[in-house]
Amino acid sequence: xxxxxxxxxxxxxxxMCIEANHxxxxxxxxxxxxxxxTEESPLGKKILVSLQENLNIAKEEMIPICQDTGxxxxxxxxxxxxxxxGGLLTDAINEGVRLGYTEGFLxxxxxKDPIIRENTKDNTPAIIHYDIVEGDTLKITLAxxxxxxxxxxxxxxxxxxxxIEGVKNAILTAVKxxxxxxxxxxxxxxxxxxxxxxxxxxxxxxxxxxxxxxxEVEWVRNLEDEMLxxxxxxxxxxxGLGGSTTALAVNINTFATHIAxxxxxxxxxxxxxxxxxxxx
Amino acid sequence: xDRNITLPITSEISEELHIGDYCYLxxxxxxxxxxxxxRMDEALNQGKELPIPIDNAAIYYMGPSPxxxxxxxxxxxxxxxxxxxxxxxxxxxxxxxxxxxxxxxxKEVLDAVVRNKATYFAxxxxxxxxxxxxxxxxxxxxxxxxxAEAIRKINVKDFPCxxxxxxxxxxxxxxxxxxxxx
Ligand code: SF4
Numbered sequence: 430x431x432x433x434x435x436x437x438x439x440x441x442x443x444x445m446c447i448e449a450n451h452x453x454x455x456x457x458x459x460x461x462x463x464x465x466x467t468e469e470s471p472l473g474k475k476i477l478v479s480l481q482e483n484l485n486i487a488k489e490e491m492i493p494i495c496q497d498t499g500x501x502x503x504x505x506x507x508x509x510x511x512x513x514x515g516g517l518l519t520d521a522i523n524e525g526v527r528l529g530y531t532e533g534f535l536x537x538x539x540x541k542d543p544i545i546r547e548n549t550k551d552n553t554p555a556i557i558h559y560d561i562v563e564g565d566t567l568k569i570t571l572a573x574x575x576x577x578x579x580x581x582x583x584x585x586x587x588x589x590x591x592x593i594e595g596v597k598n599a600i601l602t603a604v605k606x607x608x609x610x611x612x613x614x615x616x617x618x619x620x621x622x623x624x625x626x627x628x629x630x631x632x633x634x635x636x637x638x639x640x641x642x643x644x645e646v647e648w649v650r651n652l653e654d655e656m657l658x659x660x661x662x663x664x665x666x667x668x669g670l671g672g673s674t675t676a677l678a679v680n681i682n683t684f685a686t687h688i689a690x691x692x693x694x695x696x697x698x699x700x701x702x703x704x705x706x707x708x709x
Numbered sequence: 710x711d712r713n714i715t716l717p718i719t720s721e722i723s724e725e726l727h728i729g730d731y732c733y734l735x736x737x738x739x740x741x742x743x744x745x746x747x748r749m750d751e752a753l754n755q756g757k758e759l760p761i762p763i764d765n766a767a768i769y770y771m772g773p774s775p776x777x778x779x780x781x782x783x784x785x786x787x788x789x790x791x792x793x794x795x796x797x798x799x800x801x802x803x804x805x806x807x808x809x810x811x812x813x814x815x816k817e818v819l820d821a822v823v824r825n826k827a828t829y830f831a832x833x834x835x836x837x838x839x840x841x842x843x844x845x846x847x848x849x850x851x852x853x854x855x856x857a858e859a860i861r862k863i864n865v866k867d868f869p870c871x872x873x874x875x876x877x878x879x880x881x882x883x884x885x886x887x888x889x890x891x
Contacts, residue, residue: 470889472729472871476833479869483839487784492838496774496784496857534783536774536857546744548856577789577811577834609882610789610812612834664889668833669812670871671885701835 431508431565433709435515435524438567441707442525445571446501447533449703450493453484456640457616457677457702464614464674473672477614480667480700491534495701498535499573501526501555504634508564519557522569527551538576558630572637572704578615578697581607584629587691593648596621596693597656603695604660604676609669612699617660617679620694622686632696635680637704644681653679677702713867717765718807720826726872728879732830734868738767738809740861742788745852746796753799760851760860763804770810772857773847774837782847782863784837787811790829794818801825809870813882822874829874831881843868 453461461480468474487494503522507513515521530537530552539553540546562568583606585599600619607615620631644650656679666672677700686692710729714722716736726732739761741749749759770790774783790797790810797808798821806827811834822829832840846864853859873881 470885472731472885475731479833479836479839483833483836486842487838490838491777492780492841493774493784494838495835496772496786496837497788498774498784534775534777536772536783538772538857550856575835580789608813609831609834610791612811662891664886664891666885666889668831668871669882669885670831670873671881671889673889699835 430510430512432512432514433567435513435518435521437709438518438521439525439528441709442522442569442571443528443532445569445705445707446526446529446535446573449571449573449705450498450533450535451487451491453494453701454639454704458484460640460677461700464677468667468672468674470666470672472670473667473674476667476670477674493535494703495575496536497538497575497577498530499575499703500539501552502572502574502633503555503557504560504570504572504637505557506560506562506568508566509561510565511567522555522557523553526553526555567709568706569709570637570704570706575699575701578607578611578699581611582632582694582696584625584692584694586625587693589689589691591691593652595691596652597659599693600656600679600695601659603697605663607697608665611697612701613665613669614667614674614677614700616698616700616702617656617676618696618698619679619681620684620696621681621692622684623692624687625692627684628692628694629696631682631684632694635682636696636698636702638680640678646683649681649683653681716767718767718828719765720806723806723826723828723876726828726875727877728872728875728881728884730872732870732872734767734865734870737862737864738769739850740769740771740863742770742772742858743792744855744858745860746793748852750796750799763800766805767807767809768800768805769863770808774857780841782841782844785841785844786837787832787834790814797821801827814874819874819880823876823878826876828872828876830870831873832868832870840868
């Protein structure tokens with residue numbers, strides 16, 4: 430058994446909040462650079478060049494890449510041989526978020542109650558998804574999620590008879606409806622299978638997957654490639670102002686499902702697709 | 710076409726603008742988003758005065774991140790304009806001439822743009838650090854309790870944005886897509 434103290438967790442989470450909002454992951458960064466050369470629209474290219482300038486200013490002057498520094502979403506993989514000492518793990522994560530967002534000059538975008546809407550003033554509570562896994566490490570992924578694109582996300586409860594064509598239509602419908610609202614070029618996370626809520630979780634996890642990691646199953650890999658092509662033929666383009674770069678990637682996760690169902694969730698993310706992982 | 714514009718935008722300036730024009734705005738604009746629009750609307754319902762001079766006003770839909778020391782403002786990119794659709798026509802009818810945000814608008818808003826010779830501009834979503842550098846000064850004018858959603862008066866220099874809906878009825882989001890659809 431390995432002991433991890435909450436103080437270590439808190440300080441790491443605080444740093445992760447600040448890091449994620451000022452620097453993109455290397456795969457995102459590279460992809461955004463590459464598309465500058467392939468974009469067909471002159472206005473689209475100009476926008477993609479401004480995004481490069483934006484990323485440089487963000488890291489050099491420590492101004493968040495986007496003012497919507499998001500709701501803090503966590504994927505936590507807790508090794509079952511780990512013992513957490515010093516308090517509750519959930520409290521530690523929220524404390525790290527509080528410190529990261531208040532001391533790191535990040536925007537507090539969370540309201541306590543969805544109808545009364547009073548700001549909690551420290552960006553808590555975080556959204557935390559736990560998995561218990563093998564081993565004695567604690568793996569934490571933080572993905573701050575902006576709501577311009579979150580609001581354009583969808584879950585479709587398709588019928589098994591709708592098949593893969595139904596899935597393709599669902600993805601294209603979500604992307605078309607999102608259009609300029611989701612700050613394209615977007616990253617499209619898709620979850621196919623599971624239950625209603627499982628599909629959404631699969632889609633959200635897909636957004637945090639590195640572009641270098643490809644799915645093992647062949648039809649899923651092919652579907653990712655085909656959908657990326659189809660989305661980039663929609664013409665939406667950077668900023669929604671027309672062009673050939675509407676999406677940077679389509680990441681799909683799948684899971685077993687019920688004989689009567691075919692849930693498909695599409696979680697749209699903008700070009701500020703932030704995620705940081707640390708293993709303690 | 711690239712254009713340098715000194716604020717405020719008047720009906721005359723609006724008439725010269727066309728979708729696709731890449732503009733650099735200079736001068737004073739106001740910042741307001743969801744909660745501030747709701748309060749302005751309530752103020753009007755109660756017969757009260759608006760907290761900002763609305764005639765020829767430019768309103769930027771934005772909620773900044775906090776400013777670091779010696780900076781006027783933090784990250785400052787546009788937010789989704791459709792959430793202001795419910796309130797925008799009323800303000801346009803009262804004299805507001807420019808909206809700066811991102812994303813699609815309803816027909817009611819686009820009609821109000823034409824009717825009032827106004828303009829809807831899109832700033833690049835997710836370019837909050839870059840746009841922050843175009844803001845020279847910022848002060849909270851009212852609704853301070855709303856935090857990031859308070860109404861601010863900002864001074865901008867060469868603030869880049871693109872005309873996406875003009876007073877001639879043009880809508881760039883619809884036109885531009887056609888050109889690149891395959
Ligand atoms: S959708 Fe993304 S890029 Fe656009 S404002 Fe929200 S967080 Fe920023």
